[in-house]
Amino acid sequence: MKIVVIGAGAWGKNIIRNLEELGALSGIVEGNNERLNAYAKEHPDLALYADWQAALASGCDAVAIATPTPTHHEIALAAVAAGKDVFVEKPMTHSSADARELAAAAEAAGRILMVGHLLLYQPAIAWIKDYVEAGELGELFSIRHERLNLGRARSAENVIWDIGVHDMAVMLYLTGEAPQRVRGTGHRMLGLSVEDEMHVHLEFAGGIRGNIHTSWLWPETQRRTVLRGTRGMLVYDEVAQAVTHHRKWIDADLTNRDEGSEVVHRGDGQPLRLELAHFIDCVTDRSRPRSDGDSAVAVIETLERINAAVAESSRY
Structure with a gap:
């Protein structure tokens, strides 16, 4: 397997390290x-390119x-046209029109297209989906995501497009459908043109x-999902990589029930490794990724x- 990484910046370097350790x-x-x-200097045997067009012309x-x-x-469109399978970081594109075009192009060309929705590759998320579908929580009422910290603010995209995209992908994965209705509010505390x-x-x-609550300006790091x-x-x-089942609910007669709590699953600290290994498997087997173009x-x-x-x- 020969994979070229396009972009070796803050996140690209992590992809480079993991692909190197995976031998790809x-x-x-x-x-x-x-x-x-x-x-x-660090990788004298690797092919290095100053522009991505040259890389696409390689083998x-x-x-x-x-x-x-x-x-x-x-x-990504050029890579598909060049006959390459594609892993692209989130968000896939800046518009749904571009996203649909890219997904359709990959499908027509028979190329694998996978998007880096990292949280989907935390084993805890797949475990939660199976746990809920097995009826362990009864009828599901709600899913809430919180992704809050003193983050790296951006001026080109708002906080939901930056860090909330992970939670949006998980929300759609757990429910298996797009929402019928969407509401939202935002705050521009930093004086930026984005929330x-x-x-x-x-x-x-x-x-x-x-419900999703995201913020770049928060006193503590909170990353959790509540169902x-x-x-x-x-x-x-x-953060703790722990899934806790709180056996607490309110019966139909409004009686509070509390049967205690327990940690029922421990997560994994290397979702990027699992994600890239999944991409390699999909390219090898020609199978559809969990985070494919359509999703x-x-x-x-x-x-x-x-x-x-x-x-x-904001108009009101």
Whole structure:
């Protein structure tokens, strides 16, 4: 397996390290000469490129794209046209129109297209889905995601597109459907042209309600998912990598029930390794990734609906 990583910046370097350890790294594309020269010293046997067009002309099997989001569409489309399988970091594109075009192009060309929705590759998430579908919480009422910290603020995209995209992907994965209704509010505390904190409310056809709270300006790091049902509540603490089942609920006669709590699953600290190994397996087996192009399109479409809802709420 020969995979070229396009973009060796803050996140790209993590992809490079993991692909190297998986034995699949064949080249690096980086426009920053200083950074490229450093990689030349560290990896004398690797193919190094100053531009991605040269990399696509090489004999690599696939590319992993970790460049700024506005460049994803052009590079990924060109890679598909060049006969390469594609792993592209989240968000897949900056618009649903571009996302649909890219997904359709990959499908028509018979190429694997996988998007880096990292949280889907935490073993805890797949475990939670199976646990809920087995009826361990009874009827599911709601799913809430919290992703809060003193983060790296951006000026080009709001906080939901930056860090909330992970939770949006998980929300759609756990419910198995797009929301019927989307509402949201945002706050621009840092004086930027984009929201640095957002509250999102989603309503699904099956009756489940979803909530997402994201912020770059928060005193503590909180990354957790809370699911509530008729027979208890589940809390996935992403920081502690623990899933706790709180066997607490309120009966139909409004009687409070509390049968205690226990940690029912421990997560894994290396989702990126698992994610990239999944991509390699999909390329080898020609199988559809968990975070394929179609699922990424659904995420982008929902993010656009959130932006529209937040813009609407700001008018009042």
